[in-house]
Amino acid sequence: MNPYELAELLRDELVVQLEQSRAGAVQLATVHPGDMVPAYSTCAMAAVRVAAITPQVPGAGCGTPTSWDVTLDLAVNRCYPENDPSRTPDMGVLADLANCGVSDAEAMMRALCVVPDDYTWTPGAWRPVGPQGGVYGGVMQVTVHDLDAPCCP
Template sequence: MTTPDVVVDSPIGTLLATVTACVCAKLRSIGRPACDCCLDFGADVMAMDGCDCTCDDDEATGRVTGRVLQIGPAPSNVIDTTSTCHTAAVQVTLQVGVFRCVELSDDGSAPTCAQATAEALGFLRDEQAMRAAVSCCPELRDIPGKWRLTPGLWQPHGPSGGCAGGVISVQATGLITFPKETT
């Protein structure tokens, strides 16, 4: 599995990177590792046509991608929403997706019932791993900001371009610290 080595200097970026890494680690722990684990940006669901069918890493397949869907003020009944010039309470909606290759025939016929069933059950295992990662990953407790995470809806996507999978939304409420001025 490859995870880019980047410096994350944003509280929400740290949250997104950690949630995504937790999903990748959980998938590996249940024997369904992904080839790549990365962050994405954009208004639409991540592109599915970039998932690798195989890679050089322990029979891994596919790609895990995390992105931010929206950022807004936190509801006042959830957390102290007193904003200052240094901090603010926010509610962030994240989305993490797992996309893998699906069986395609050379003649365009549908996969066999056994192939379709195996893929469907595999995608449901991915969903369970995603939900468990958001709910139980110990690294999420170490992120500054007193984040409360709640896994939301999981939605299947595809097939498209030989790939299919699903995305889960994650509601996160916490405190962010604004960047310090350099002047």
């Protein structure tokens, strides 16, 4: 399995698990390029991003590493309710959004169980994101160990 295929697998399972989240199903899901998943204005978006591919045993030449560790970010963005910035937000609404974020984090944790048994994995911390630009959510990293190294021709 290559890193992109692993990201697709996690994306698909994340979508399934988010259907059980307090915040509900997502409208859009993707494997995202780049070094971050921006706060798009699309409400209810999930993304998986390949954050790093690291040789397990670094070598000097092509093909020296026998396996790679792949770090992936699982991200969920939700729309923040409209709020007048000149007023204090309703505390009940804030508490509900915090609870929804934790429920999304739990969905991410469940999604990690889809990693094939051939691989070991190390989950990272879930971190809240936002609210920024009307979007809040969270990101969780997972490192999957011992993916096969591509061979040199």
